[in-house]
Structure formats: C-alpha cells, structure tokens
Amino acid sequence: MNTFRLIKQAGSARSAEFTTPHGIIKTPVFMNVATQAAIKGAVSTEDLKALECQIALSNTYHLHVRPGDELIRELGGLHRFMRWDRPILTDSGGFQIFSLAKLRKIKEEGVSFNSHVDGRLLFMGPEESMKIQSNLGSDIAMAFDECVKIPSPRKYVKESADRTYRWLVRSKKAWMQNVQEEGSVNPGQMLFGINQGAIFHDIRREHMKKIAELDLPGYAIGGLAVGETHQEMYDTIEAVEECMPKDKPRYLMGVGTPGNILEGVARGIDFFDCVMPARNGRHGHLFTKEGILNIKNEKYTREDLPIDPTCNCPVCKKYSRAYLRHLFKAQEMLAMRMAVSHNLFFYNTLMSEIRENIDHGTFEAYRINNSQKLDKRI
C-alpha cells in the first residue's frame, strides 16, 4: 500500500494525503508540539481538535526520561496515555541529546549523556531510540541521527553524516523488528529517515541519495534552522529536494515562521513542526493575517476587538484584545492558554489555506502575497 497519495502539484509544492494507523493526514501539514505528552499552555487534546490539529509531535528523549517509555507502554501507549486518537510523530531524541543533555560522548554505538532532569547517565543509540519509540507507539518514528551545529567544520559534518547513515541502517533494522514483535503497541508504525549535512550541498545530496535507497515511508531534512540564514536554509532545501523521492512525504524539522513554511512548501516540503506558535504565544506574540502583534502593547488596553477579526478560533470568536491583554498583565495562566490556542489555530488553518491554494492553482500568488507579510511585526 502506498501511504502517500499526491493530489495536486504547483511547481515543487504539492498537496497530498498520508495514511497512518490513526487516520489520514492532509499535507502540507503543521504538527502541533506536545513535547512531554501535553501541549504547552494548558491546551488539552479536546482543544487540539477544535484548533484543527491533525497530528501531534512528542519527544522521545523527554518521555524516556520522564515518565518513562516502559510506563507509557504498560498504560497502552502514548495515544492512550494522553488520550489523543489522531496521529502522533515522535522525534528520535537525537536533537534533545545534542541541545539539552550535558556531557555527551558520541561513539559509533550511540551517545552517552547525562539526563537534564536528574543528571543520571544514559545511553542512546539507534536501537534504544527505536525501542523507546516502539514503546510509545507513535505512528511515525524518526531515525536516530546527530544534529550538527551550524557552522561546523566540513570534515566533521561529513564524518557525522556518514555515521548518521550507518545509524539509519541500524534504525531501519530495529524498527522492522519492533513492528513485527508480538504485542507491539503500534504494528503500523512507520519510520522516516533524516537527511543531514549542515549547509554543504554536496554532502546533503550524497547523503540524501544514499538514504533514499533504503526505501523508507518518508524522509526528513534535519539540522536546519539551527543558526544558518533563511537564504542558506532555502538553498539547502532546494539542493536536497531534487534528490528526495517524489512519492514519499518530506518533513522539514523544526521550521518555522509562517513565511518559512510558505517558502518550504514552495520547495516541496509536506511536514513541518515548530515550538514557535506555543513559545511566542506564551510571550504574548500573536499571529494574524496582517502580521505578528504583541498583545501586551499599551495600544490594546481598550480594544474590544478580537486578536484577529478575520479569525475563527475559539478565542477570537469570544474574547477581546483588552481582556487578553489584562490576563497577560495580571499573569493569569488563562492568558497562555488563549494565546497558544490562537497561534496553533493560526498555523493549522494557514496549512489548510496553503492546501486549498495548491489545489486551486493559486499557491504562487498566495505565497507572494503572504510570505513577507505574515512574519512582519505590527
């Protein structure tokens, strides 16, 4: 069965449907980040449905450290644990090990590191990452990789990309064993490989060609949005995209602003995730069709309008800017929930607008109209 069905193309941009054990995802899609099996800002899984979220993303590293993937398996897997019946993608833990954990040591087998919670010494390699993700029972598991910081020396990037390839071969083997295991939490779990190579186009392309040969259900571009310029990121995506299978979904990890997403879609990307809507929301930065506003601004003190008068989210349908500003100034938790809810709805409906514009042949005009405007501070 081909799980990825292309519907329409507009240049490199594509709209499609991706079938998972927990339902069909319409792409391009933005995944809503539920790091520790919960969305930040007191947003519940019921809320997520009202916010038009198609797929949640949880973090292997965090859930392994706390509450533990064995516990989650025992309680029926992550879907049941967090009471979310739509698709879940889990990352591999690699990114968190390289960004959060202390005193890490990389070897061929994997990485030794200290937990950021209690300092306990842990080890994770491809087999461990795949086992944890199997215990969580996500619909999409990500291969274990090294996320190299930018800039890094070319020699190191090449060696790391080669090791990440060898880790992918081991990830694939472990994944295939896990899904066939008796009592597997999610026997339909799929594995996405991750392309690395910093901003060296030739390393990226060579790596992409090799991992494409492994014929996995999907492929991600990892290691971007970690310090390079937007233009360097876009150029790298273009260089890699030519080597990516056309009939598999592509996921640009950890990206980004609404403008970045539009530019990513224009370059053939189908999946996105980013902490930005939740993190910016918690600081009062709210996305609107006219740009990003700061609700703490004095000028909203007496405004009885919603955040975005054109928005149909549960917050904009009911509450005023003045009230939300008050909640922020008074440091009420409800402020966080409203801001995060609005921003996630904005991202999720941005994606449905993108899909519609691809389907109706108007994507290029839509991109030109919005790509700068949406990222502007107003």
Added chain:
Amino acid sequence: MNTFRLIKQAGSARSAEFTTPHGIIKTPVFMNVATQAAIKGAVSTEDLKALECQIALSNTYHLHVRPGDELIRELGGLHRFMRWDRPILTDSGGFQIFSLAKLRKIKEEGVSFNSHVDGRLLFMGPEESMKIQSNLGSDIAMAFDECVKIPSPRKYVKESADRTYRWLVRSKKAWMQNVQEEGSVNPGQMLFGINQGAIFHDIRREHMKKIAELDLPGYAIGGLAVGETHQEMYDTIEAVEECMPKDKPRYLMGVGTPGNILEGVARGIDFFDCVMPARNGRHGHLFTKEGILNIKNEKYTREDLPIDPTCNCPVCKKYSRAYLRHLFKAQEMLAMRMAVSHNLFFYNTLMSEIRENIDHGTFEAYRINNSQKLDKRI
C-alpha cells in the same frame, strides 16, 4: 419582588432560589473565585459552565488596581469583559486591603493604603468601594467593611464593628444612588451587608441586629476563617444566625473545606466562597468522595483510573491518575487546569448534592456521613 425564595428547610439548613439580574441561583451555592476576572489554572468561562458553576466571585480591590474599574465599565462591565453571562458577586475590597496592601491607615472616612502592584497610594471608603462595584456591574455588591484579625482586643473589635456599621449605612446610600444613576452598568445590582465582631458573640449579635434593620437583599458573616478554630467558627455562626433575617440569603465569606461547608449549611448558610479548590488543585491536592488525595504521590504512577471513579467531571471522564501525575511532575500547565477543573466540579456538585438532600429530607444523614470523611487526607 422577593428575590430569595425558600424551598425546603432541614433544621437550620435550607434550600432556596435567589434571583439575580443574570439568572436564578440555587442555594446553598459555592461561588467560584475569579479574583482578577479569571479563574486560576487557565480555566475558561466555557469550562466553568461544564463545571456546573452557578456564580463567579471577583475582587474589587484587584480589579480596581488592574486593569481598573473605569476601563471595565467602558468595555461594558465585568460580565462582558470576561464573557461570563451568569451571576457575579464582587467583594468590597476590604479583605484585600487588610490582608494584601501595605502601610494602611484607617480613618472614619475609609482606608489609605499602598497598592500591592506598584506601591501607588490609594484611598478606599464605602463610597469608593460601591462606585468601583457599580462600575464592574456585579449582580451582588458587598458592603465595605473592616475584617479584623483573630485574636484582636475586645475593645478594638467593638470599635471596628461600630465603624463597619457606619460604613454600611454609607455603603447602602451610595449603592442606592449608583443603581439609579443614568447609564448604570447593572441597575439590578444588589447589596449584601457584612456582619463583623470576631468571635465575641455579643458584639456579633448586636451588630447583626443593627444591620438587619437596614433591610438589605442579603447578609454575610465576614471575618471568620482568619485564625480561629473550627469550633469557634461554628459557635460564632450559630450565635449570629439566630439574629439573621430568615427570608434573606446568608453568605459565610471565605469558607472553606467540604466539611466546613456541610457544617455551615447545617447552621443556616446559603452562600460560600473559598480559594481552596483552586489553590489545593494547583498543588495536586484533589477532592474525592473518599477524601483528599495528593496526585503527586508515588502510588499513582501506574494508575489508569480517573482521579475519582465516581466523578463525572470532564477530567475524570477522560484522563488517568497516571497521566495527571505525569503532568504535575513534568510541570505542565495542563496539570493545573485539570486539577482546578476537577476540584471546582467537586465543590459545585457537592452543593447540588447538599440541595438534593435538603429537598429529600436526608440532609442530616448526609452531613453525618460526609462531614469528616471529605476533609480527610487519603
């Protein structure tokens, strides 16, 4: 029109209906505390309805300091500002001035004090308190009073109670002017007088008789649950209750545990409010039919049961103790929201059980069965 209609009595306990400009309240009732025009723990006004909340309580002092009652009036009053269409009671600000504000100075006219937010010098007397509550447009305004700490010297308590009486006469006059004013936010606003006198029964009773003569829509017992024992509190309620009009609602301010509420109802009280369900919830202390559990406890790590298997709240209907414990350990805001929601539902449905038991003549047995058990830590 008599706004308070007695339905049934069981000893001193009574069930009744109280009509307000924003709907009928069934009593005995617990008011859900929305200090700064929001429930703590990211609970929204939609949630409040699902939690069976009949009436919210907001704080005059807090809202005067931030965002300002003039702003709220300009935006249509507190109901519209927070998008809550059911009844609201506002306290007088007195309690916060005496517990939160710094460097206060009490004179016959009122109290000078420094704002706890920015230190700004403020003044509040009966006229100011009533004006603020008029701007907020609550359904029930509370008279401006001094809440004396326990223990205090008898001489001071007597002088203070006398001054609180004189303040009540002024509160009543100001209230009557405000509701008749052109453009009044809530022309149907009612005023409750507040009985004071610490735990000196004779001072309390004399004060109560005097304020009853003012024929206000309701009366509160203030200045309890501030340091006296439970028995002293119950004895004081009994002493005062005999002097309270039978045909007016009685409100025991700031009380209390489920057991305190049952004992209060048994002594003729109709209205309660307390920060306890929200505050305890935020610390993981959850009310159940069997007593109070601490969800952070190790023993809940693997429990797939809801907080209280007999509870029909939105949290118990969906989530497990193990998941909620994880959210607390991971310091996710969602933990607060779930815990506060459960506890408010517990209090609100406790009150409906109390009403049913009064109506069915089984209140005394219900009280005996539950008054100790519900407050027990399990």
